[in-house]
Amino acid sequence: MESTKVLDAKGLACPMPIVRTKKAINELAAGDILEVHATDKGAKSDLTAWAKSGGHELLQDTEEGDVLKFWIKKG
Amino acid sequence: MPTPITTSELAKKIVNHEETLILDVRNTDEFDNWKIEGSKVEVINEPYFNLLDGIEPVAGKVNKDSEVIVVCAKGGSSQMVAELLEEEGGFTNTFNLEGGMKAWSEHLEPVKIGDLTDGGSIYQFVRLGKGCLSYLIESNGEAAIVDTNRMIDIYQDFAKDKDIKIKHLIDTHLHADHISGGRDLAEKVGGTYYLPPKDANEVTFDYTPVEDGNDIVVGNTKVKVHAIYSPGHTIGSTSFIIDNKYLLTGDILFVKSIGRPDLAGKAEDWVGDLRSTLYSRYKELSDDLIVLPAHYSFAEELGKGGSVSARLGDLYERNEGLQVEDEAVFRKMVTENLPPQPNFYHEIRETNMGKVTPENEKQREMETGPNRCAVHG
Missing domain, CATH: 3.40.250.10 (Rhodanese-like domain)
Structure with missing residues (x-):
């Protein structure tokens, strides 16, 4: 999937994946897509809940080996 | 800070x-x-x-x-x-x-339940984060543990502190909600691991069968751990009477609820066993036995000092799962509208059978979350 920006949050423990994601999305424009790579297993449910509460859309997520990937469209 | x-x-x-x-x-x-x-x-x-x-x-x-x-x-x-x-x-x-x-899920809080007739004592290990209860019975420098949890260091430290030797590791049944530490701890301390044989058809390791009428003696002053076959949660579920005073019910009878018969996929087959255990086998026992279950579900079940227990006679008066006279109504209650099954319960059973050995981190993840072994009447 096409993305506007890729954020590498691999190796970071909670809460940093979300803190970094939030910062990165603040720098994007509405409709832009942020791709996030993380290894913290808790990132999946937290990113899903965070995106929902912030009005962003989680378009897709995949798991490749240990790496979780997310595509979030800024709302 | x-x-x-x-x-x-x-x-x-x-x-x-x-x-x-x-x-x-x-x-x-x-x-x-x-x-x-x-x-x-x-x-x-x-x-x-x-x-x-x-x-x-x-x-x-x-x-x-x-x-x-x-x-x-x-x-x-x-x-x-x-x-x-x-x-x-x-x-x-x-x-x-x-x-x-x-x-929090892994913390065990030891709470003394009482003294035994010969000078020994019985402790309940309360797993507050998950509602699991396990028991350590000690007498004359020896100990038996019933329904040992996975965090075996905690029992070992406790035994070391009290200068007692763990000899017997007993599981009341093949657990579906948490990973048993019984086999591991038996290996570590050179003790004996007991399991009811009817729950052990598929296990891949050696164990000592414990059956109806068997006695296990703790310490040389003979605190008796007496087995009673009491199926219903699983086909092998076995209860233990300790020192003629305490009834360890496993996952068959809790303080405010009763066991569920469906976690091995056989609710219909086992509901009759559950009924006869709760409505006849246990009824033949003394009302004055103190029931010590393997789980609790509600914070209000924690009594003084954090222990979970009740007199058997009192449970026959007030536990809703024991008040259902009509067998058809009982059958419906324990087979329909059950709570969700415990997280990973299938994998946990396979781990307890020795069929799979997930790495430690995976075992922790499998156990995180609530236990759901009860039916609330």
Whole structure:
């Protein structure tokens, strides 16, 4: 999937994946897509809940080996 | 800086029924699924990611001078939130639960239940984060443990501290909600691991069968652990009478509920066994036996000092699962509208059979979350 920006949050423990994601999305424009790579297993449910509460859309997520990937469209 | 608080310190507050205010900053789905409970525990949920732009969502709900324990999944986000509360909100009394809910799930709090006739004693190990109860019976320098949990170091440290040798590891049944530590601990201490043979058809290891009428003697002053076949939660489920005074019921009978018959996929087959165990086998026993179950479900079941127990005769008066005269109604109650099955219960059973051996981190993950072994009448 096409993305506007890729954020590498691999190796970071909670809460940093979300803190970094939030910062990165603040720098994007509405409709832009942020791709996030993380290894913290808790990132999946937290990113899903965070995106929902912030009005962003989680378009897709995949798991490749240990790496979780997310595509979030800024709302 | 927020003050760290250990799971052990938090457990003491809960078993002593102290007023405790918890701010749980996990996401709301996880919070709704499973949280810290206690009779005097007030718990507020506000996900940490809602507080990154300011702590207003919490500031309105909590007085800044109250003692507040911040909790998350592993302890990282709660540390951040506790710091924010102090720096931005001027909170003065914040604590961070070290290791978060993951550590909470593994904490065992030993509570003494009583003395035995020959000078020994019986302890209940309360797993507050999950509602599992296990038992250590000690007499004359020896100990038996019933329904040992996975965190075997805790029992070993306890035994070392009291200078007793663990000899017998007994499981009342093949567990589906938590990983048994019985076999591991038996290997570590050179003890004997007992399992009811009817639950052990598929196990891949050697064990000592424990059957109806068998006695296990703890210490040379003969505290008797007497087995009673009591199927229904599983086909092999076995209860134990300790010192003619305590009835260890496993997952068959709890203080406020009864066991569920469906976790091995055989609710229809086992409901008749559950019925006859609860409505005839146990009825033939003395009303004065003290029931010590392998689980509890509600914070209000924690009695004085944190123990969970009840007189058998009293349970026949007030446990709703024991008041169903009509067998068809009983059958319906324990086979329909059951709560969701425990997380990973299939994998947990396979682990307890020795068929799979997940790595340690995976085992922790499999057990995280609530236990759901009861039917509430």
